[in-house]
Amino acid sequence: MAKRNHQVRKRVTSYDVARAAGVSQSAVSRAFRPGLSISDKTRDKVMKTAKKLGYRPNAIARMLISKRSGMIAVIISSISNLIYPELLSRITDHLSRRGNKVLLFTLDTAEQLENILDQLWTYRVDGVIALAAHFDHKDIVQFEEHDIPVVLYNRQAPDHPVNTVNVDHAQGVRQLVNHLVKAGNRRFLVLSGPTQSDVANDRREIALEQLRNHGFNDVPVLYGDYSYESGRHCFSEWMAEHDAPDAVICSNDTMAIGCIDEARVRFGLDVPGALSVVGFDGILAAFWSGYELTTVRQPVNQMAKASVDILMERIENPDAPPEKRVLVGTLIKGKTTRN
């Protein structure tokens, strides 16, 4: 009974409004789209009856006819990197400010990506912002074939014509290295993110290069997976066989914090007295007074805005050439390094 009632309840459509207001369905449509040719009188009449009947335009129907879904897919990797939540929030904000909806996809493994891409084609999203690592050439090409604009966040793709927004890893890492060298550190250790990650590779290689520029060759490297635990484990792995280094350069803040905790809690090392640690990203926890990490802060909000701006531009004008935008981060001289 109640069930029937439920099923029977009909949504109010533009035809219902039209009939009640004594105008055509077209008039109702025009009343709701700004800038179309309609008299104030008619619009008022329509709006009034629409409100009375509780009419809401059906976005699905609009999508179908107008070939614009107003939906942007945001693809995000697992949450182990704490910069993502902040970023996601900013991006969502900028997108909705411009009248877009966010279709969220999270993925942990690469296999899932195929699956997600398949859904993207059927859901006809207007564009994609990818915060995920597992994108390769093949994937990018698919987007081109489907005419769906993409912006890759913090992913270099030097050889592909695709939109990217990056923090200036090179500049940031060099500043960190310089800061450490100037403070007199001599024995370095690099904790890198996974080799599948472009960003990790970038940050690691630039660090090593800049260290060489200062005359420090053959700096040892250990590999983690960006997680807190991997920061801890890498450090204790190192300590099992070696003396403590002067300074540890980590690919991100989360690993750096793991490293600091391990050094302090397990090995009783004073940071920064006995050991300096630097990270990268500027996650919220990096600023906690228990750490006050020396790091480079990604200008998250500007980068989020840039991603959205670029994407919108490509959606408006699909033939604009791809853009690779780079924003510089801010060196934060915290209390995990000496001066």
Added chain:
Amino acid sequence: MAKRNHQVRKRVTSYDVARAAGVSQSAVSRAFRPGLSISDKTRDKVMKTAKKLGYRPNAIARMLISKRSGMIAVIISSISNLIYPELLSRITDHLSRRGNKVLLFTLDTAEQLENILDQLWTYRVDGVIALAAHFDHKDIVQFEEHDIPVVLYNRQAPDHPVNTVNVDHAQGVRQLVNHLVKAGNRRFLVLSGPTQSDVANDRREIALEQLRNHGFNDVPVLYGDYSYESGRHCFSEWMAEHDAPDAVICSNDTMAIGCIDEARVRFGLDVPGALSVVGFDGILAAFWSGYELTTVRQPVNQMAKASVDILMERIENPDAPPEKRVLVGTLIKGKTTRN
């Protein structure tokens, strides 16, 4: 030129496939929906030509005719509470496992909610999971009117017939209090979340009640906003005028961590030697070896799954009565309290 090319490129529709395969458009549709009456021969033929032409069913068109969008709105408050990212990830996971898409809405202020709700009606989502605080009676009623099932996460609504999934705050808080009392703490301080938050009010009042049960009356309360900074500020505010308490009971982990940092860094207090601090939620950072917070861990994954299960059930069967599910958390005896 390229532009024209772009505009002209037509998407492949079911008609195109039908023509190429020499069958009717209906047959193409049936080939792609499982369980419909179609011969293996025809299905194979359709699938083969579909693949050849690169056909993907248009989900928008399907939504329009079938009155199911397959989209679930997830409404989430600002990211200051670090349990949200984890939760969001789990919920998204469970939803997509069941073939649903996630439309993400983030909100900071209450005004935005009106706006968001408006969008929900036009986008015809199948259901809503609300992780946000700013829901009141009026909002809940609107969902009923629009026949959209909702699940509220960690929000009591004792007097409203609405689906909720809650961690057992009462049980968790009592365990924390008992733990503190048994360890010999006598002078308590409660750091509450904002009074607009049901959860905060709940946790605070239960803590106070349980303290009274142990004979501790008139325990002082300070109010923060769930953020790390508010944890710090509340504690130093207290210290400005009073002696340090034995134990601080915080409404969530983030405030607890702020409180600990402030106590250790600014006031040089040993935690747990001189001061015990407990939180609630079990965020990832609570387990960091720099803290090892004593807290109650929300069974995030089960709660996420429960939310999704309940929502799906209401979507299938809109007249099922509302369900209020409560899951118990796990007491984590960390190193921020004595035994």
Added chain:
DNA sequence: ATTTGCATTGAAATCGAAGTCATTATTCAA
């Protein structure tokens, strides 16, 4: 060989708005 029953199939209606086009109303200048 004919009938019955069931699985396939295609034609056509449908979902709800937007956009095209032809028609009517209005405004302003001559």
Added chain:
DNA sequence: TTGAATAATGACTTCGATTTCAATGCAAAT
């Protein structure tokens, strides 16, 4: 007052699938 130009309006088509319904084919049963 008339005509030209412009604005407002409604009828109809369209988007791309699902779904209903009637028609067809085929196999088993008589």
